[in-house]
Amino acid sequence: MPDFTRKTSHTPADRMRDINPFRVMTVLERAKALEGQGRSIVHLEVGEPDFVTAQPILEAGRDALARGCTAYTPAAGLLSLREAISGHYLRQYGLRISPERIFVTPGASGALSLLAQMLLNPGDGVLMTDPGYPCNRNYVRLAGAQAQLVPVTAIENFQLNASLLSQHATSSTRSVWLASPANPTGTVLSLQQLRALHDWCVENDCHLLVDEIYHGLDYTEGLPTALQISDDVFVVNSFSKYFGMTGWRLGWFVVPDSLVAVSNILAQNLFIAASTVAQHAALRAFDTDTREILEARRLDFAARRIFLTKVLRELGFSVPVETQGAFYIYAGIEAFSTDSEHFCKVLLEDFGVAVTPGTDFGEFESSRHVRFAFTTSMRQLEVAAERLRAAVLSGALSS
Amino acid sequence: MPDFTRKTSHTPADRMRDINPFRVMTVLERAKALEGQGRSIVHLEVGEPDFVTAQPILEAGRDALARGCTAYTPAAGLLSLREAISGHYLRQYGLRISPERIFVTPGASGALSLLAQMLLNPGDGVLMTDPGYPCNRNYVRLAGAQAQLVPVTAIENFQLNASLLSQHATSSTRSVWLASPANPTGTVLSLQQLRALHDWCVENDCHLLVDEIYHGLDYTEGLPTALQISDDVFVVNSFSKYFGMTGWRLGWFVVPDSLVAVSNILAQNLFIAASTVAQHAALRAFDTDTREILEARRLDFAARRIFLTKVLRELGFSVPVETQGAFYIYAGIEAFSTDSEHFCKVLLEDFGVAVTPGTDFGEFESSRHVRFAFTTSMRQLEVAAERLRAAVLSGALSS
Numbered sequence: 014m015p016d017f018t019r020k021t022s023h024t025p026a027d028r029m030r031d032i033n034p035f036r037v038m039t040v041l042e043r044a045k046a047l048e049g050q051g052r053s054i055v056h057l058e059v060g061e062p063d064f065v066t067a068q069p070i071l072e073a074g075r076d077a078l079a080r081g082c083t084a085y086t087p088a089a090g091l092l093s094l095r096e097a098i099s100g101h102y103l104r105q106y107g108l109r110i111s112p113e114r115i116f117v118t119p120g121a122s123g124a125l126s127l128l129a130q131m132l133l134n135p136g137d138g139v140l141m142t143d144p145g146y147p148c149n150r151n152y153v154r155l156a157g158a159q160a161q162l163v164p165v166t167a168i169e170n171f172q173l174n175a176s177l178l179s180q181h182a183t184s185s186t187r188s189v190w191l192a193s194p195a196n197p198t199g200t201v202l203s204l205q206q207l208r209a210l211h212d213w214c215v216e217n218d219c220h221l222l223v224d225e226i227y228h229g230l231d232y233t234e235g236l237p238t239a240l241q242i243s244d245d246v247f248v249v250n251s252f253s254k255y256f257g258m259t260g261w262r263l264g265w266f267v268v269p270d271s272l273v274a275v276s277n278i279l280a281q282n283l284f285i286a287a288s289t290v291a292q293h294a295a296l297r298a299f300d301t302d303t304r305e306i307l308e309a310r311r312l313d314f315a316a317r318r319i320f321l322t323k324v325l326r327e328l329g330f331s332v333p334v335e336t337q338g339a340f341y342i343y344a345g346i347e348a349f350s351t352d353s354e355h356f357c358k359v360l361l362e363d364f365g366v367a368v369t370p371g372t373d374f375g376e377f378e379s380s381r382h383v384r385f386a387f388t389t390s391m392r393q394l395e396v397a398a399e400r401l402r403a404a405v406l407s408g409a410l411s412s
Numbered sequence: 413m414p415d416f417t418r419k420t421s422h423t424p425a426d427r428m429r430d431i432n433p434f435r436v437m438t439v440l441e442r443a444k445a446l447e448g449q450g451r452s453i454v455h456l457e458v459g460e461p462d463f464v465t466a467q468p469i470l471e472a473g474r475d476a477l478a479r480g481c482t483a484y485t486p487a488a489g490l491l492s493l494r495e496a497i498s499g500h501y502l503r504q505y506g507l508r509i510s511p512e513r514i515f516v517t518p519g520a521s522g523a524l525s526l527l528a529q530m531l532l533n534p535g536d537g538v539l540m541t542d543p544g545y546p547c548n549r550n551y552v553r554l555a556g557a558q559a560q561l562v563p564v565t566a567i568e569n570f571q572l573n574a575s576l577l578s579q580h581a582t583s584s585t586r587s588v589w590l591a592s593p594a595n596p597t598g599t600v601l602s603l604q605q606l607r608a609l610h611d612w613c614v615e616n617d618c619h620l621l622v623d624e625i626y627h628g629l630d631y632t633e634g635l636p637t638a639l640q641i642s643d644d645v646f647v648v649n650s651f652s653k654y655f656g657m658t659g660w661r662l663g664w665f666v667v668p669d670s671l672v673a674v675s676n677i678l679a680q681n682l683f684i685a686a687s688t689v690a691q692h693a694a695l696r697a698f699d700t701d702t703r704e705i706l707e708a709r710r711l712d713f714a715a716r717r718i719f720l721t722k723v724l725r726e727l728g729f730s731v732p733v734e735t736q737g738a739f740y741i742y743a744g745i746e747a748f749s750t751d752s753e754h755f756c757k758v759l760l761e762d763f764g765v766a767v768t769p770g771t772d773f774g775e776f777e778s779s780r781h782v783r784f785a786f787t788t789s790m791r792q793l794e795v796a797a798e799r800l801r802a803a804v805l806s807g808a809l810s811s
Contacts, residue, residue: 023619023644025674026533026555034677038487065480074689075474081464083659088437119518119661122684130554134425135534151681155529156425157556220422245422260482260688262518262661275424278433282550285521288687289659290473 032151037369040357044367055397057385058367061259067306069297077293088280090117091292098265101299106238114267116276119287121226121251121264125152127279128247128266132220133158138185140178143375146196161186164377167333171198175213182217189214192224194231194338197374197384201337204237211242222247229255231338232315245269255307256298261291314340317387317394324398328405342385352412353380364404366397431550436768439756443766454796456784457766460658466705468696476692487679489516490691497664500698505637513666515675518686520625520650520663524551526678527646527665531619532557537584539577541570542774545595560585563776566732570597574612581616588613591623593630593737596773596783600736603636610641621646628654630737631714644668654706655697660690713739716786716793723797727804741784751811752779763803765796
């Protein structure tokens, strides 16, 4: 870890004190080291689908390279891709979103980073859930603003609501960041809930930003996008998860008309543009043959979800809310331990199962939770189930 | 342009007032619109090599996709690529740079953005040249710090020196950002100059960051890297320019040992990782067959440079310093005009030659300069020469 005590020209900026490494990366590195020693590890820590990108998308990428598509695209992305995303909103949600309002970015990371810089002044407060995706706090911090973490439980489906917002808002609150489906809890927001949250934001003069990067990977009917509520919301999405394009680094965001010009300026400055080959590849992401592959994969995730939820509940983990989207189960370990980091360490070192401690996602009851990612095959999940059973029976998980 | 007067939830953050669009993008858009109307335009505005990525790199990208390399890499990049970059420093400069200190990023943009956030506190001052690459001011601004622009002229080769630093430093100065070769002036720093600048930084407890993204595209012998001076400098480089991989979005930076851990944390948070296919493709960038292609291209740029410099001087442009690196000529237009934006507009609209006004690069004498990018073929440069001659003879460029 960097040394903040000695003030020299190489002391990192103060904000770096608040930016934490992902514990999941430490778990992953240790898991790989154990595998290097010949150990068998089941990976339930990684937030990345275990499928290679679908063949039609891969082929489109290869074709683009064969055609020599290696120059910069416009900062906002290829117009054809922005039109394809617009078409996706029409087909999927019956919404007309002008391609002008859609910006293609280097991953959702690029989108969140840009929106934080575009929307937040130093000192602004941003309400978000605890637990939640850890990077969001950091994007906010990098803009000089402050995450205002709202503890959420199974009672409110691990999501914010107007009452919680009113309770936790301060005079500095300027923004509300939601995620549906959410990481690590896998819960979603209904149209009615989104509307109530949006109403609160309008009344309180706050931006509403909704992270929809797990859209498509949901196990409910008719998951709504926040764009159905209003044109004045900020929506972030990604080709990484449902579309299975993690390593290509491609996402998008949608802004209100009034912020198109300023978004363009910031995109030019921050990125120049997103990857050209990734953009050409993504043009095939919405085609029927690709969608059939993605839908089959979604059903695979759905089956894994049912299997793993059942296993965990039988073993004594608490899973108060079934996963509604994404590929995570946020399980309570109170039957075994009050120290999720120690729990994860023992599970990895002694039983060969890698999972992420709740402490990656916030502070609220995070030492009593772990996140299981069902991003591995059913066969591997069965191995994990056996090992988890052995671990529970051994008593070694207790702290 | 965004409306900053009406304070609502959609008013952009205050910092956006200071972030300007690239005028070159406006020129490019207008040039394309004119082409859409059937006009012939010679593009001397674009800071992007006109070559498609070299075949061995392209093929490596296609192979990586065929092998299904579509997952995230580690945040710092593929170890094999970091080792290849380390090998490049050894072969090219006789330097041993540990791969640990090398971070692969989404373009040099990602590197500069990360380093600004990692090194600069709000209020910190960063000395840099005027004229200079406009994004650097903006990365600094996004970190809440302030660019301290130092006017430079042909007398000091458009570069900083210790005397200028001492003149312009204030109590808030914490950092010096250099570029060699520099955009838009095409000038470089010698080992001796770099050493003097580094000495000043050590004495004044400032970081020294050197943008070396045009390294390789130089027309001098033995261009030094700042890493030859010391291990405590911050160096940014890119696969975009010399390696011809603009649209792939791949760069790197090198940090001192003490900042490896914190760089890793910030890379995880800001990017997750750089493009996987781009990283696999770049593994071929340092191979002999690729380098032969790149060297041939460099010689092509060198020939264009000589041709265009001669043409401009004959026509009455001032080119007090010959381009030593990159693919730009920063030419004085004082014989014709004191309004570079108007000059560029007339040249584009009436004579079909697109160039960038000096005002993209700073304030100092920027209305008396324009930037010519020789990123088009010799044949096109000959057409440009004829059109420039006609423009000068017409008297229409005067303001």
